[in-house]
Amino acid sequence: MNRVPFSSPKGTVARLIGAARLDDKGFAVHFGRMTTANDEQTRHKAKMANRKAIQDAEVAAKTVEKGLLIVHTGKGKGKSTAAFGLMLRALGRGFRCGVVQFGKGAWQSGERTAIERFGDQVEWHTLGEGFTWETQDRQRDVEAARRAWAATRKLMADPTIRLIVLDELNITLRYDHLDVTEVVSALQARRNDLHIVVTGRNAKPEMIDAADLVTEMTPVKHHFAAGVKAQEGIEF
Known part of the structure; x- marks a missing residue:
């Protein structure tokens, strides 16, 4: 999987994710979908929210308090x-x-x-x-x-x-x-x-x-x- 900077017509920085090959002039041609930095932040936030839910549930399950x-x-x-x-x-x-x-x-x-x-x-x-x-x-x-x-x-x-x-x-x-x-x-x-x-x-x-x-x-x-x-x- 390749990630390369890409400037959209509106100037937003994005990434192309997928396969790549060289055309007959030696330029890389990418196949795949384009993701923005906002997409990556959304995925990261969802991943961390899921992890927090798991951690919170594990902590809540611990109810014993004792001298160790x-x-x-x-x-x-x-x-x-x-x-x-x-x-x-x-x-x-x-x-x-x-x-x-x-x-x-x-x-x-x-x-x-x-x-x-x-x-x-x-x-x-x-x-x-x-x-x-x-x-x-x-x-x-x-x-x-x-x-x-x-x-x-x-x-x-x-x-x-x-x-x-x-x-x-x-x-x-x-x-x-x-x-x-x-x-x-x-x-x-x-x-x-x-x-x-x-x-x-x-x-x-x-x-x-x-x-x-x-x-x-x-x-x-x-x-x-x-x-x-x-x-x-x-x-x-």
């Missing part, structure tokens, strides 16, 4: 970043939120500095003692995990908290610092208006099965492999 268990996992960068972005949205809607960091050390990250500006709208607990390869002490890691889980249960029992980020909980469960059955059962028994976001690679199958939403971050390219170090404002 959301899991961010995978080997790619951005799991915690996405969780804190979601928290920012919730804070913007006036929610009280909580954070429990399981595996990361007690350094002051950029997101913590920013979110703490919301004052008592956020309750933040950093109870990990660093990555497992830094502590090199399994019993210390288990004890830190238990303290973090106790803080989690306290936040879950607070009726004013509407969203909780459990940062690196998946790593804690991967190394069996907590019992996965106990943790997942408690998360499933959350209040109906409480959203919980769990981050960390290697999410356990039990966590994935229990979740309402699971996103896997897939690495495609990372600057660290090219020798670029972790940078303020990007990694922390």
Whole structure:
């Protein structure tokens, strides 16, 4: 199908749509109907109206409202970043939120500095003692995990908290610092208006099965492999 500009006798720009051949003088001769820009706009509008009707019907069919268990996992960068972005949205809607960091050390990250500006709208607990390869002490890691889980249960029992980020909980469960059955059962028994976001690679199958939403971050390219170090404002 060929589309070429065509000037009608009245000067309107149109298009000829159809087959074409060359006449004996080398000029293109087109066979087909002529459509105007107005025709194309009419078709586009009808197509979008049909699409909107389908979308509206699909949205209207969704009637359930509930607290979600959301899991961010995978080997790619951005799991915690996405969780804190979601928290920012919730804070913007006036929610009280909580954070429990399981595996990361007690350094002051950029997101913590920013979110703490919301004052008592956020309750933040950093109870990990660093990555497992830094502590090199399994019993210390288990004890830190238990303290973090106790803080989690306290936040879950607070009726004013509407969203909780459990940062690196998946790593804690991967190394069996907590019992996965106990943790997942408690998360499933959350209040109906409480959203919980769990981050960390290697999410356990039990966590994935229990979740309402699971996103896997897939690495495609990372600057660290090219020798670029972790940078303020990007990694922390």
